[in-house]
């Protein structure tokens with residue numbers, strides 16, 4: 001992928017956008033929902049619409065080959081892809097772009113760039129696909145840094161080695177999802193890590209954020225596929241050993257999984273792979289109410305069946321996606337490379353029926369297309385298109401965002417009621433009219449689900465950022481207060497720091513800060529994300545600052 005046509009203000013490339021039919025459908029649905037005509041949308045920005053401050057750093061001669069201060073490049077690397085990122089781009093508000101973007105072609109280039117950053121007193125932001133939705137690649141690092149260097153890993157994108165016997169591969173961190181799968185396919189192998197952002201996110205980004213992918217159960221996070229990794233820290237390289245398992249003390253990989261670029265740059269990893277699946281079974285069920293569906297999902301999660309797909313979608317979200325209005329929808333799927341899955345599916349459907357589910361669609365066992373048909377297919381299509389709808393919603397003044405968490409089953413019912421009612425109350429208070437809050441499960445564990453909430457309300461274009469901040473902070477607050485985690489798979493970044501600070505034991509936060517001081521003594525790496533470096537307080541978005 002080149003950056004020539006990559007949108008700096010939205011998802012994907014400039015030729016990928018909501019179609020005229022989708023715009024018309026959304027416009028009509030929203031006007032009806034909010035009983036008002038929507039304001040004329042603000043057009044998307046052009047590169048020349050936004051004045052950026054002059055770069056504050058002079059690139060040394062040994063790095064000029066791989067560094068750029070091009071305006072489009074600085075814009076592409078200024079923000080991630082969250083709702084507030086999109087708002088600020090449509091508002092043409094980019095006060096803190098990176099000064100320089102570097103595209104290393106080798107680890108030696110990364111070492112040289114970190115050395116330069118140290119000499120220059122500049123912050124360093126590791127950048128994969130830039131699909132962060134939590135402010136993870138933001139360059140607003142405060143005045144104690146002399147500038148910001150963003151290191152984009154896009155040129156380190158190869159599958160370097162394949163160990164067919166152990167079913168693993170050594171892979172460079174900057175590879176995007178489709179290019180990774182294309183390199184594995186000739187070997188009959190797959191990573192099968194498909195976050196919704198798969199097309200525009202990278203292996204290094206997935207590892208650094210503990211991304212959640214394709215599998216609804218068992219292998220929910222990228223963590224489960226990481227065998228070993230290599231990280232370049234400002235204090236030197238760290239490479240962990242390739243092992244199928246080990247009990248030798250705290251596992252070094254664990255320190256870097258979820259480190260969000262604050263300890264160093266992950267350059268490559270040995271990843272555990274799968275054979276391409278040959279057997280699939282899928283089914284769709286309806287439940288009169290979401291909590292009955294949740295009980296069925298708990299039974300499924302605790303039965304040891306491990307479905308690859310187990311997505312419970314509440315009635316409003318299913319209806320909004322065009323997947324019918326007859327209650328909550330459960331999309332269930334099994335897949336594997338070794339044996340037919342009929343027995344697993346039969347038992348799963350028994351459990352669904354035992355909990356009041358109505359099977360509406362039991363797809364052919366070995367067809368790959370079950371999840372693409374009927375209500376499940378309609379929901380899947382809306383899910384894949386949703387990232388493009390933001391560029392219709394934001395310029396019309398809509399607040400539309402999501403948050404995700406995990407909670408144990410014993411607390412789930414009260415949690416769901418509390419979060420939903422608190423969010424409805426805050427949307428109405430902030431915007432002066434009711435909004436919508438919907439929920440689905442993205443992943444399921446024997447001891448609890450990972451609920452994913454989507455909210456929408458009609459705001460005011462010029463006030464969107466402040467309105468969003470108030471709502472987001474209420475979400476952070478209620479999720480932690482009601483017993484959930486600040487994030488299940490979107491990472492902490494800057495936007496979840498207030499929640500993370502409350503759930504992370506203080507002594508552990510001190511230990512993490514000490515590890516950072518050892519690996520990054522000058523506090524150069526991604527300041528403002530996860531924790532503040534020792535002795536520095538970094539600017540993070542307004543109300544998002546932890547107490």
Ligand SMILES: Cc1cc2nc3c(=O)[nH]c(=O)nc-3n(C[C@H](O)[C@H](O)[C@H](O)COP(=O)(O)OP(=O)(O)OC[C@H]3O[C@@H](n4cnc5c(N)ncnc54)[C@H](O)[C@@H]3O)c2cc1C
Nearest residue numbers: 128129130131132136195196197202204205211212261266
């Ligand atoms: C439409 C959409 C859908 C999404 N769906 C999902 C989903 O299904 N599951 C999910 O988990 N997330 C999802 N996300 C969030 C995002 O895609 C993930 O956090 C993803 O893992 C980020 O990967 P990236 O390569 O884009 O990383 P970036 O956004 O570039 O970076 C993310 C963080 O990791 C750090 N980082 C990146 N690369 C490296 C590296 N090589 N070494 C060290 N640090 C690094 C960055 O500094 C930053 O803090 C979605 C986002 C969007 C916009």
